Amino acid sequence: MSAPAVIALGTLASAVLSGLLRGRLRAAAAAAALGSASIGVFALAVRLEQPFLGLGLSLKIGSTWSLLGRSLILDEGNRAAVGFLYLAAAFLFGGSWVARPGRYFHLAGLAAVGAVAASLMVRPFLFAAIFLELAAMGAVLILARPGRSSRRGALRLLALYTMAMLTALLAGWRVEILGAAGGTVEEALQATVLLGVGFSILMVVPPFHHWLPAEADAAHPYALAFVAILLQSAGLFFLLRFLDGYQWLRDNFALYEGVRSIGAFMVVAGGFMAAAQATFSRTVAYALIADLGVALISIGGRTPQGYQLAVGLLTAHAIGLAVCTLGLTVLRSRTDGDHVAALRGTGRKAPLAAAAAFAGLLSLAGFPLTAGFPVRWSLLQSLESADLASSLAILVGASVVAASALRWLGILIAEEAGGETVQPIDERIFLAGGVFFCVLFGTFPQLFAGVFEAARGFTNLLP
């Protein structure tokens, strides 16, 4: 038996079980969270290619699973990333106990997580693009919820990821031909442009971001958070694998400068767009774009610490977004939308939900004492005066998103008729736990140390 086969079978079994339990959403959430967490722990802890005793038998778990002439390999280079992915998914599936994003959320979610994990393990790794497309299909199924009429965002997502797959496959082919040397300047430029387009789509760089605000209007907020975290994690790891694999790409200073500039643009533009929105979910969508911009600035720094911080940002991003959308989901269940008029005063009826939505948005902004802060602070310290423009962009973006979070807090706690409504105990536990997580990671930055391990497989980026 090989580890990738165990992961595939585990994912399949969890998906089938949560699918069978779809009529009982809490049971499905528990099955998906436990299954996902077990697979994550397995990926991190399994002893590969070494015999060990289990159930009185001598067992050996291989690292390679061959399929149709291609291989899925779990090794020291990617096991931390695969483990991170499943554990992050387990965290999000756990939150669905309260958020209830849909009957098929867990089934499609696990299928999408499995596809992303396969994209991390497949060799040659340019086939990862096809698995990312399959993950995007799972994402579309997650987003398409019953009762909604608009499919524009989901269709845009599908079309964009299809284009990303095509450009990544072509870029991968060009890069393979160029090999380590990099070929002529013109050939290297062609490959770099193709890569740039593909990754711009995967990392939601404007103008390829339109699916996100469109879905913010239509999809379940928690489902959208899950999809955004999953797809952006996949895109980031894919980008890091490309950079790790080719010296000539790592030596391309113009590429890194471009990535930093795009990141700075996303931080500022995303921040101001977030502040200009009239619905909470759209504010979150643009805050997310600003947050992704910070990750790009981090990668564009071209330092080992920068690559690690980008992975750390993913974790902060997952915590902030999950907590924020969990709070928003509970608030929306008490109103008829999430525009200013609908949410006015709802914080008084459901204070914990308002606190979660507020804390999550502050974390996306990178406000002190929230999960988003320590990584941003480290990034600002590493940039120092070497890149003043990027540092300023991060500060401006963070300030504007934090200001819009305060604006929403004002709306949520505005004086309205009607007192506090009774919240179920499990809802209160999850919401309070979410806020606690946000503050915990913000107060004890050393918790991110384990997360940085997810980047350790990129041995050329982190020598």
Added chain:
Amino acid sequence: MPWIRDLALIPSVAAALTAGLLVVLDDRRLTLATLAAQYLFAAWLAAASLPPGVAAVKLVSGLLACIVLSISAAALGWRAPGERAGALPTGHAFRWIAVFLVAIVAFAVGRDGWSAIPTLEPVVALGAMFLLALGMLQIGISEDTLRVGAGILTLLSGFEVAYAAVEPSLAVVALLASVHLGVALVVSYLLVGIPGASAGQEGEG
């Protein structure tokens, strides 16, 4: 088989015609029949780079995708949805002109083959370029779920024709075939899996 390459101009022109018709047609039955025909010509073009048996896999997966979409369209009663207020201008005249202009651009770009892929026959490259360009046009100007789905499948077909000359392995063919089926299933789900998305009421907010 040499005749496949010798007669490659036929599927190349036919692919352009079918891709253009997909942009213009409103009738869902005709759309899906045209898409099925397009798969036949795309497989023929791919057969210039692949063994015919392997290229046939593309045809089979494409036809299966058409069947999946047909079942969903039949469940909706075959009627196309009404135009959304504020939607892009997509009258027939507009679409015909757009197809004409994009086809000219595709011809100009693809007529001499692709220098980046020297193993790709110029005529085959032209067919691939028509499919890619018109597929993107279809995605760009359509809002109806089925039409966008057909655009994505056209784009994929065009890419596969070119990519077959680069990476002819069975694994890639199988994975890309699964992508076609996956896209068809997702589009079908978006068409019929949502209550309230019945014929003529398919709001595209």
